[in-house]
Amino acid sequence: MCGVFGAFSPRNFVAEEVxxxxxxxxxxxxxxxxxxxxxxxxxxxxxxxxxLVYEALSQSVLAETPAKxxxxxxxxxxxxxxxxQNAQPICANYAQGPVAIAHNGNLTNFESLRDTLENRGAxxxxxxxxxxxxxxxxxxxxxxxxxxxxxxxxxxxGAYSLVVLLEEGLVAARDPWGFRPLSLGRRGDxxxxxxxxxxxxxxxxxxxxxxxxxxxxxxxxxxxxSYRLPLESKKKWLCSFExxxxxxxxxxxxxxxxxxxxxxxxxxxxxxxxxxDVDFVASLPDSGTTAALGFSAESGLPFEAAxxxxxYVGRTFIQPTQKVRELGVRIKLSPSxxxxxxxxxxxxxxxxxxxxxxxxxxxxxRECRAKALHLRISSPPVRFPCFYGIDTPSSVDxxxxxxxxxxxxxxxxxDSLRYLTREAMIEAIGLPPDSLCTACFDGQYLGGExxxxxxxxxxxxxxx
Numbered sequence: 001m002c003g004v005f006g007a008f009s010p011r012n013f014v015a016e017e018v019x020x021x022x023x024x025x026x027x028x029x030x031x032x033x034x035x036x037x038x039x040x041x042x043x044x045x046x047x048x049x050x051x052l053v054y055e056a057l058s059q060s061v062l063a064e065t066p067a068k069x070x071x072x073x074x075x076x077x078x079x080x081x082x083x084x085q086n087a088q089p090i091c092a093n094y095a096q097g098p099v100a101i102a103h104n105g106n107l108t109n110f111e112s113l114r115d116t117l118e119n120r121g122a123x124x125x126x127x128x129x130x131x132x133x134x135x136x137x138x139x140x141x142x143x144x145x146x147x148x149x150x151x152x153x154x155x156x157x158g159a160y161s162l163v164v165l166l167e168e169g170l171v172a173a174r175d176p177w178g179f180r181p182l183s184l185g186r187r188g189d190x191x192x193x194x195x196x197x198x199x200x201x202x203x204x205x206x207x208x209x210x211x212x213x214x215x216x217x218x219x220x221x222x223x224x225x226s227y228r229l230p231l232e233s234k235k236k237w238l239c240s241f242e243x244x245x246x247x248x249x250x251x252x253x254x255x256x257x258x259x260x261x262x263x264x265x266x267x268x269x270x271x272x273x274x275x276x277d278v279d280f281v282a283s284l285p286d287s288g289t290t291a292a293l294g295f296s297a298e299s300g301l302p303f304e305a306a307x308x309x310x311x312y313v314g315r316t317f318i319q320p321t322q323k324v325r326e327l328g329v330r331i332k333l334s335p336s337x338x339x340x341x342x343x344x345x346x347x348x349x350x351x352x353x354x355x356x357x358x359x360x361x362x363x364x365x366r367e368c369r370a371k372a373l374h375l376r377i378s379s380p381p382v383r384f385p386c387f388y389g390i391d392t393p394s395s396v397d398x399x400x401x402x403x404x405x406x407x408x409x410x411x412x413x414x415d416s417l418r419y420l421t422r423e424a425m426i427e428a429i430g431l432p433p434d435s436l437c438t439a440c441f442d443g444q445y446l447g448g449e450x451x452x453x454x455x456x457x458x459x460x461x462x463x464x
Contacts, residue, residue, distance in 0.1 A: 001390060002195075003104065005071065005072045005195070006070070006194075007070055008220070017190075021203065023053050032048060032074070032088075035071070037067035043093055044098035045091075085126045098166070106158055107157065122135045136151075146218060161211070174215055176213055178212070179237050183252075185200035214228055239388065266290065266292055268298075279343040280304045280343065282347050347361075349375070349376075354397055374414060377419045382398055384398070386440045422442055
């Protein structure tokens with residue numbers, strides 16, 4: 001999962017605004033960050049580095065950088081390793097002009113695209129699937145860049161929400177299935193594009209609308225022009241995990257408040273079963289807190305902020321290695337002994353993926369001499385790998401794919417474990433069932449592949 005941000009102004013100096021927009025999207029990726037812009041000499045420039053936005057980039061330098069349009073990216077790796085050469089935006093100065101691309105998602109036909117392009121003579125500089133889009137564009141020297149980009153996207157399969165920088169303007173594009181969110185914002189005659197609407201408020205901008213699935217937007221001095229990719233999908237596949245975990249609670253996605261959706265997940269979770277003789281409800285902050293508040297309201301049990309988060313440590317699920325995840329959990333979360341000692345609690349979390357966070361936190365709570373601890377999860381069991389931009393490419397990594405629910409409860413040390421059902425989660429999100437991707441919960445992949453099969457390059461079978 002990554003975050004992308006783009007800015008356009010009829011005037012100058014938007015590079016710093018991209019920096020600020022990326023800071024608001026830091027929760028979507030913490031491995032690397034970068035900003036790209038086109039200078040007065042028609043050359044694309046990029047600065048990027050490993051780590052958080054403030055570590056990888058200089059705000060003071062970007063504040064003095066003249067640029068009418070710029071794009072940026074925060075990354076956690078799904079395709080391609082965690083290294084500087086895979087940091088984005090990916091840029092080139094080719095025969096038809098400068099180009100820079102920042103991508104959120106995962107191209108499921110990357111391997112076949114790469115083989116085809118390499119057979120045509122392409123030399124890849126990274127292992128990122130995003131470079132395939134750049135190579136497809138560059139292999140059309142007879143077309144102007146925007147037309148070449150449209151044709152390149154017609155060959156891509158899987159998930160992509162893009163911001164692209166061309167001489168013709170700032171481009172935003174979303175795949176025909178709408179896997180990943182992408183929003184358009186405005187402040188006066190400045191326009192912004194972001195993975196989530198929460199990035200606009202930091203700049204004093206207003207949310208205009210979502211970029212539609214299959215839509216390509218060109219923003220320049222003439223304003224905003226909308227185009228459609230020459231492909232239609234049979235249904236939409238917005239990732240339901242955006243509402244469960246990834247998005248910030250203050251974002252709006254497809255007209256639905258992430259906060260309200262999570263709160264409703266908690267309410268519905270409380271209706272599944274509430275353990276007897278429970279003293280209070282707690283959460284694994286921050287992504288489990290909103291659901292815990294909903295659980296508390298529905299059950300009538302008081303909510304206690306009994307697990308404290310260190311605000312200066314990042315999200316552990318999107319750390320690249322298991323060792324870092326485990327260390328990150330211990331540094332990030334700390335249970336309050338006084339609140340748990342000799343008391344029974346319901347602990348609400350948004351999901352169990354690998355089981356790292358839940359197991360370590362339950363163990364720490366046991367050290368506080370809690371009388372009983374009941375774990376409640378505000379989403380269904382994650383049993384299937386994701387091929388569309390989440391770092392769960394194999395069922396081997398997923399606790400619910402390997403163990404029964406009772407086994408998971410014993411493994412993490414909880415007295416009981418209950419999950420929200422798929423149907424209740426969809427109801428809580430509040431969007432039509434045929435507009436959401438729930439493949440990581442039920443194995444229903446794009447194109448109808450068998451749940452045990454690798455998606456490979458076959459995930460584009462849904463075209464009409």
